[in-house]
Amino acid sequence: MATEAQAQWVLTATGRSPTNIAVIKYWGKRDEALILPVNDSISVTLDPDHLSATTTVAASPAFPSDRMWLNGKEIALSGGRFQNCLREIRKRARDVEDEKKGIKIKKEDWEKLHVHIASYNNFLTAAGLASSAAGFACLVFTLGKLMNVNEDYGELSNSKGSGSACRSIYGGFVKWCMGKNDDGSDSMAVQLVDESHWDDLVIIIAVVSLKQKETSSTSGMRDTVETSPLLQYRAQTVVPGRILKMEEAIKKRDFESFARLTCADSNQFHAVCLDTSPPIFYMNDTSHRIISLVEKWNHSEGTPQVAYTFDAGPNAVLIARNRKTATLLLQRLLYCFPPQENDLDSYMVGDKSILSDAGVQSVADIEALPQPPEMKTPNQKFKGDVSYFICSRPGAGPKVLTDESHTLIDSATGLAKGV
C-alpha cells in the first residue's frame, strides 16, 4: 500500500443522519460495554432538513493518528465510545478501489489506516435533543460507506457509540429490539414504517433551556439501573405491552392510542429518573407548564390533539395530529411563551411556514393572541422561558452526500475545513 505516490491520497466520504425522538423510551442498559438496553424502544425519525448531523470521514496513509472535529472544534478521541465504533467498523471493512484517484485499499489495510472525522449538527447541541444519536449514527453510516462495509443497516447499527443512535439509521418509525443474546448480536434497529406512512404528523419542539444538562444520560441511566426499585418492573412488565400497542397504533395511524402511550411512557421514564438515588430531574417548571397546557387542551377537546415527550432534558417534543392541530398548538404555545426578544425569525426555526398558518407574522401578533378558551387562569404568560421553537415532521434516514460542497474535510490538507 505505502508507495510514495499513494502516500499522498486522502479518501473521503460524507453522509447526513437524522436525529430521532423515542416515543417508547430507552432508559437503562443490561450490558454497559455492549450498550444493550433493558427494554425495546420505538422512535420517530425527524426530518434531517431540520435536525441532523453531517459527517465527513477521511482516510489517508499520511495520517499518523485518528482525529476528530465536532462543530469545527477538535475533540479528544480517547473516549471508549469512538474507539469501539472505529474498531467495529474496521473489522467489517472490505476492499476499496478508486480508479480515478489511483487508490487501492485491501480489506486488511484498514486496520492500519488512520481516519480524520469532521462532524457538524444543523441545530445547537441542546440538552436532550439527541444530538449524540444523530452524530454517532452519522459516524457509523459514513465510516461504513468509506470502508465499503456490506451489511444491512440493522446490523451496522449494532456497532454503536450511543444506544439511541441505532434508531437514526432509518427514516419513519423505528424499533430498537433489545435482543436476548449475551453478545448483543440480536440487538438491532428495524424500521416499522417509513416516513411516508404517517405524513400528516407535525412535530414542534420547544427548546426550554440551552444550559448543559446536569446529569448525562449515560451516567444517569447507570444510576437508575443500580438504584431504582421501579426500573426493572417498568422494563420487564410495563414496556413489553406498550411496545405491542405502540406498533399497532403506528400501523393503524391511531393517533389517540399513539398520544396516550407516548405521554404515559415519557412520564414513566421521568418517574424512574425520580426514583433513582440521588434523584434525576430532567424536566423543570417550564416543562411541567407545557405538559399542563397540552393535557388541558387534550382534555377540553375530548380526544388527544397533541402528544408530548421529553428526553434527558427540559425540552418538549410535541407531536400534533396534523397541520391544523399544530397551528392551534403553536398559538397556545406562543400565547403562554412569548419571545423575550423582538425577533420572530430566530424564535421559530425549521419549517417556519407554520407561523403564517397560525396567523402570526410579528411579535405584535403574538401579543394579540386571545387566551385559549380552556385556560381558566388569565395571563398565564411566561416570557423568555422558551428559548425558541423548531417545527419539523417525521423524516428520512441517513444518506450519502456526493456534492463536494458538503464535504467537511479538506482533501488537500486532510484537516477539517475552516478551522
Add this chain to the structure above:
Amino acid sequence: MATEAQAQWVLTATGRSPTNIAVIKYWGKRDEALILPVNDSISVTLDPDHLSATTTVAASPAFPSDRMWLNGKEIALSGGRFQNCLREIRKRARDVEDEKKGIKIKKEDWEKLHVHIASYNNFLTAAGLASSAAGFACLVFTLGKLMNVNEDYGELSNSKGSGSACRSIYGGFVKWCMGKNDDGSDSMAVQLVDESHWDDLVIIIAVVSLKQKETSSTSGMRDTVETSPLLQYRAQTVVPGRILKMEEAIKKRDFESFARLTCADSNQFHAVCLDTSPPIFYMNDTSHRIISLVEKWNHSEGTPQVAYTFDAGPNAVLIARNRKTATLLLQRLLYCFPPQENDLDSYMVGDKSILSDAGVQSVADIEALPQPPEMKTPNQKFKGDVSYFICSRPGAGPKVLTDESHTLIDSATGLAKGV
C-alpha cells in the same frame, strides 16, 4: 333529656393535635369510602407548639344543626368526610354526666344532639403541610373526649376523615397499618416509639409556596390508583421491605438508614405521581434545588447529615441528624434562599433560636454567609423562592386543653369566638 332547664346548657371540650410528616408515604386507597390505604406508612409527629390544630367541640340541645368554623370562618359541613367522622364517633359515644352544670346525657341521646365545631391551625394552611391531618385528628380526638368515647386511640383513629390523620393520634414515630379486613377494622395507627426516643432530631421546613396546590391529594391518589402502572408494584413489593427497614432504623436511631429510606420513599411517591395520567407534579424547581443542595452536602460529608421528604406540595421537610447539623443545614438554606423582605423575624418561625445557633442575627448576616465548600457554582442564590422556614422537632400526641382561654366556642352563644 329535654327539660326546660337542660335546654340551655352547652357542653364543650377542647383539644390540640399535632401534624405529622410521613417518612414512608401513604399514596393510594384500596377502599375509597373507608379510607383504607394500599400500603403501610410511617410518620414522625411534629411538635404541636409549632404545628398543630386546636379544636373546640360543643354540644347543646339548643343547636338545630351541626356547624363548623375553620380558622374563624364558617364552612359547609355537607362533605362526606365530616359526616362520616361524626357518625362514627356518635356510634361509640357513652353516658356523660356533668354534675356541676347539671348535665346528664345518655348514650342514646348523642344521636340526636347536634354539635358545633371550631378549629384553628397555628400555622398557615399551606399546600402540603398536612393541615387536614392535624385538623381531622383533632376533631376525632376532641369529639371522643366530649362524648366520653372509651376506646384506645388506635381504634379511634379508625373513624377518620383524612387517612394520614390517624397518624397524628400519637407522638413520636407512628405506623399506620393498612390492615387486611374488608371492613377496615384492622387498619389503624400504632405508636412505634414516643417523642423522647430520638430527641436529637431537628426538623426544618422550607415553605416554598403558599399557592393552593393544583391537585388535591384525595383526587390525586385516586388518579394514581386508576392509571399508574407502577403504583401497585410500589405498594405490594417495594414498601413492605422499606417499612421493616424503617422500623429497624427508628428503633436503633440509625440516622444513615433512616435518611436513605426517607429520601428514597419521598422520591418514589413523587415518581408514582408522575407516572399518573395526567401526571401530577407537586415538586417544583425550588423543591429540586433543595434536594440538590441536600444531596450534594450529604455526598460531600460521606454520610447523610439530613433527610428530605416532600408531601403533596412543593414544601421541603428536612430532618437533621442533630442540632449541629441543623445549624449547618440552615446556613446552607439561607445562603441559597435569602429572604425577599428585610424581615428576619417572619422568615423563621417555630424554634427561632436555631438562628442564633447558626450565627444569624440579621438579614445582613445572611448576605455575609460564605459559600458552602461543596457548592461548585458560585452565587447560586434564589431570593424569594422560599416564603419562610419553620424549625421544629419530633413532638407529642394530642392533648385536652382544660384552660378556658383555649376554648374556641363561646359557651353562652354556642358560636365560634370572635366571629
